[in-house]
Amino acid sequence: MLEKPVAESPWWRSLSNPRLLGTRLSSNVELLINFIVVVATIVFILSQGSGFGIRIAQLFAIFAILAVSLNLVIGYTGLLSLAHVAFFGVGAYSVAILTTDAAYEQVPGHIPHFGLSFFTALFVGMAITGVVALxxxxxxxxxxxxxxxxxxxxxxxxxxxxxxxxQPVTRGPFGIHAIAKPEVGGMVIDSRLEFLFLTLAFLVIVFLISWLIVRSSFGRVLMAIREDEQAIEVFGYKARYFKLTIWVISAMMAALAGGITASEQTFIDPQSFVLLESILLVTIVILGGLGTLWGSLLGALVFVLLNEGMRFVPFLPGELIGQARLAILGIVIVLLMLFRPQGLVGRFKL
Incomplete structure (x- = not known):
């Protein structure tokens, strides 16, 4: 005879259990602090009104989309993937190619002329990336x-x-220039601040979709796969189906970030999609914490602030900034693995 499932205790019953109460309060306080830190930092950056501040916020939003989507695969499903940058690149090149029209100066060779709008190209690019990911x-x-x-x-x-x-399609090392900007109601989103608000809107959508996924029964199966894939197979769940589904969803989110980046920068080339970028994305996820969406936001924020903050180190020559960024980031990760291997707000170790 099956035992009756035990219902989750309502919040007021935790008042009689000091240990449970302490756990709930600690979790809520941690979540509140993370939210305040992220929001306060963004508000402060925007309040400065400088192009550099807006650029910092734009980088944060892009890396946050990538980190949240990658955390679905690594943190919630337990699949350590270094292929995320490929989907990021497919999304970027899809938007770049699909928005190109006949007025574009071609050097060298010829690339197809589609002339689609940004939003149409973005969703088509996400669909293409989904097929590739499948x-x-x-x-x-x-x-x-x-x-x-x-x-x-x-x-x-x-x-x-x-x-x-x-090269006939991507123009190889020459890259693709003059990528179209988004249009809303006949108005071109051209300013950096307007583009930032658009990117933040997409970030909110990605975060909410991810939150709904991990809170659903589908998400609980993913977490069960992370803990013990063979056990979940015994109960009749097809682990391969669940892993493939979240893999495709994550890839399409990465393609979204790629399309936004291509349009915002109006130029892309292959050097933006090297393996090192995937390693950095995994680093951001680990830094924030595996199995926590808020950790992905915090990890992206810390990474961007550390990365861009190196510009203001007075004794560091300009030609060494790139190497110093990677070195300092490596030191941070080593210290994190030694003293807090679950990340800043994570619950699981890699």
Whole structure:
């Protein structure tokens, strides 16, 4: 005879249990602090009214979308993927190519002329990325653990080579210029501040969708797969189906970030989608915390502030800033793994 499930205790019953009350209060306080830190930082940056401040906020929003989407795969499902930058690149190139029209100066060769609007190209690019992710995920789902990581690295490297050498479509090392800006109601979103608000709106949508996923029964199955995939198979769940589904959703979110980045910068080239970018994205997720969406936001914020803050170190020569950023970020990660391996607000270790 099956035992009757135990219902979750309502909040008021925790008042009689000091340990449960302390856990709830600690979790709520931690969540509130993270929210206040993220919002206060964004408000402060925007209140400065400077182009640099807006640029910082724009970078945060893009990295936050990428980190939240990647956390769905790494933190909630337990799949350590280094292929996220490939989907980021597919989304960026899709928007760049699909918005190109006949007035574009072609050097060298010829790329197709579609002339689609930004939003149409963005959603088509996400669909294209979803198809690519479905194919790649079907291959990757055959592997586990270390082999899965290695194959994902291989896909990231292959995608970069395609961006670099498929010149009739991507223009290779020359990149694609004059990428179209979004239009809303016949008005072109051209200013940095307007584009930032658009990006933040997309970030809110991505965050809410991710939150609904992890709070649903589908999300609970993902977390069960992370803990013990074989056990979840015993109960009749097809783990491969769940992993492939969240893989495709995560990839389409990365493509969204790629399309926004391409339009905001109006130029892309293959060097923006190297393997190192995937490693940095994984670092952001670990920094914020695995299995927590708020941690992804906080990790993106800390990463951007550390990365861009290096510009203001007075004794550091300009030519060494790039190397110093990576070195300091590496030191931060080492210290984090030593003293708080679950990340700033995470609950699980890698």
């Amino acid at each position: 194919f790649v995920g079907g291959v990757l789902s055959r592997f586990r653990d270390d082999i899965f990581v290695l194959v994902s690295v291989g896909f990231a490297v292959i995608s970069h080579r395609i961006f670099l050498f498929w």
